[in-house]
Amino acid sequence: MIGASGERCPSSYMGHTSLGRKDGPAAAGERGVIMKIRIGILGYGNLGRGVECAVRQNQDMELVAVFTRRHPADVKILTEEAKVCHVDEAAQWKDRLDVLILCGGSATDLPVQTPEYARLFNVVDSFDTHARIPEHFAGVDRAAQAGGKVAVISVGWDPGMFSLNRMYANAILPEGKDYTFWGRGVSQGHSDAVRRIEGVKDARQYTIPVESALASVRAGENPELTVRQKHTRECFVVAEEGADRERIEEEIKTMPNYFAEYDTTVHFISEEELRRDHARIPHGGFVLRSGATGWEKENRHLIEYSLKLDSNPEFTASVIVTYARAAYRLRTEGASGCKTVFDIPPAYLSAKSGAELRASML
Amino acid sequence: MIGASGERCPSSYMGHTSLGRKDGPAAAGERGVIMKIRIGILGYGNLGRGVECAVRQNQDMELVAVFTRRHPADVKILTEEAKVCHVDEAAQWKDRLDVLILCGGSATDLPVQTPEYARLFNVVDSFDTHARIPEHFAGVDRAAQAGGKVAVISVGWDPGMFSLNRMYANAILPEGKDYTFWGRGVSQGHSDAVRRIEGVKDARQYTIPVESALASVRAGENPELTVRQKHTRECFVVAEEGADRERIEEEIKTMPNYFAEYDTTVHFISEEELRRDHARIPHGGFVLRSGATGWEKENRHLIEYSLKLDSNPEFTASVIVTYARAAYRLRTEGASGCKTVFDIPPAYLSAKSGAELRASML
Helix, strand or coil: CCCCCCCCCCCCCCCCCCCCCCCHHHHHHHCCCCCCEEEEEECCCHHHHHHHHHHHCCCCEEEEEEEECCCHHHCCCCCCCCEEEEHHHHHHHCCCCCEEEECCCCCCHHHHHHHHHHCCCCEECCCCCHHHHHHHHHHHHHHHHHHCCEEECCCCECCEHHHHHHHHHHHHCCCEEEEEEECCEECHHHHHHHHCCCCEEEEEEEEEECHHHHHHHHCCCCCCCCHHHHEEEEEEEEECCCCCHHHHHHHHHCCCCCCCCCEEEEEECCHHHHHHHCCCECEEEEEEEEEEECCCCCEEEEEEEEEEECEHHHHHHHHHHHHHHHHHHHHHCCCCEEECHHHCCHHHHCCCCHHHHHHHCC | CCCCCCCCCCCCCCCCCCCCCCCHHHHHHHCCCCCCEEEEEECCCHHHHHHHHHHHCCCCEEEEEEEECCCHHHCCCCCCCCEEEEHHHHHHHCCCCCEEEECCCCCCHHHHHHHHHHCCCEEECCCCCHHHHHHHHHHHHHHHHHHCCEEECCCCECCEHHHHHHHHHHHHCCCEEEEEEECCEECHHHHHHHHCCCCEEEEEEEEEECHHHHHHHHCCCCCCCCHHHHEEEEEEEEECCCCCHHHHHHHHHCCCCCCCCCEEEEEECCHHHHHHHCCCECEEEEEEEEEEECCCCCEEEEEEEEEEECEHHHHHHHHHHHHHHHHHHHHHCCCCEEECHHHCCHHHHCCCCHHHHHHHCC
């Protein structure tokens, strides 16, 4: 992904609604209603493109710039009014963006980028390495406090909306049991793992929740479920010509951490079939909490939240964009530091006023 | 429900952990970790009893007093340590409660009680007349501001958790369609309406979502649904001896607003069957949002939140109690005025710290 050094952005460039605006939260607060929240995107892959589409669906926002590690002239974006710049230029946009959305990966990009840019911008990221969130939070919080900015981390659906639903359900039913199922959907990590096997040209891996396990949870049976009992895995593999399919299948099914603990099915298909039938990136899942109330715990309750998504990156991007609105608003009120979905009042996500929300949605 | 004037509470009474405590948010902030949030309940019907049970499930809270319009000596509660007092005594408890939970009805109790008590206490209510929420909010906000207290209104599952899910889903998918289905569950209002018919001794009415309508929404078909297409109604009626059952059935099925717009089934059963098979107060429902993302809206998404509840009042009470925690915390931070579920950061509902939540639930 690391491209050549890009052309420089004309330093005189100002977004079309930014002319004559001063910056910072005070100035932001004084803006008229026609002023839009100026969004920047750092990293233009599936997620970045999803953010671009989501910004277009929100009338109070505008995409101002996309920052890329590739040569900007080689990156075609969809938004005519927005500028494509090299990532090295980003800092120069400090006063021309309200929120910079970081669309890099959790493995190596975000641990570096989020603290770096949280000193200069309000930022939102989708850091999803659950185990390393506390550490990421600490680093980003220091940076955002130092810069007087708001940073929202780990936004999306898991972490994100699933986390929120786990938290709400746990607060409401302190005595109960949590279940999370993922799928049916494409796991990028598992697809990559299959692609690394010798003789594999391309592959797509679907994570599939086990229907009978889900049914047992929904029936209030509070089952204890092993990894194997919760999900199965299905792989669609394009083999190189002449490759040993039996060996590939065996290598997939016995791969530790990724497949060995699951029941896995492997299908060999043609490159054309992969393109035709597996081009989308669907995903989804279920968060359930089964709990009891009453003096003798005599009453049972089931809370279920589920997502069925045609496009994992576009849905993730849609969540991120609502939290960009929240980050901007929090900053205009003087907040700074790192936040998660747990810290942000729901109303901050909506373009509607409190009165509108109470009248229409409560 | 209005009972005789009750015995006076000993004015020297102090909750068992309140001894030596000063009051107000500053003092509250200084309390050690063993100090619990002191809860009062006003109105001891199904909801009040549910709150009592929910408080018991939350280790950071204690029930201190129940206020009733009946003669206190006639009201038996489950919590040994708590006091039963007449509602006229409530104001005297101003400095001995952290949150007063108002468990009256929305028709006549809460419009009066919530503003009245929000001057004296942090309060939570479950006001559920959707159309009158803006007006209720305004009155309660004035009172809570004047009293320097936090009032949270319209807490429960609808309004409450369903509202939250509508709001989150609308913010995430600005282009889409909302659906709410209720049931299968007992509607108290519809049961009461049937009971008012001449010749009806007792009755229970279930609201039932139409499975095919739900299936169509889940399939992303975005159907336009009439009232009749979304829900059916099922009545279990105990008739007085010698009553004209045909006339009763006809009166139910043609009752405007309540039944005329629905397909309604009526079953006549014995009093014993009603007691045996219809003693619980189950409810639940589904909030769905079906929307599209992508530059050409080419990808569809479905967000679904559902509840399956053995006891409507106990689940409502469990939600209320988590918002009592939030009200208390907001007040200790200096907040005042009226809030709804839209205004409260999710983390305020949980007994866990921010760091614990990030490590365990994000």
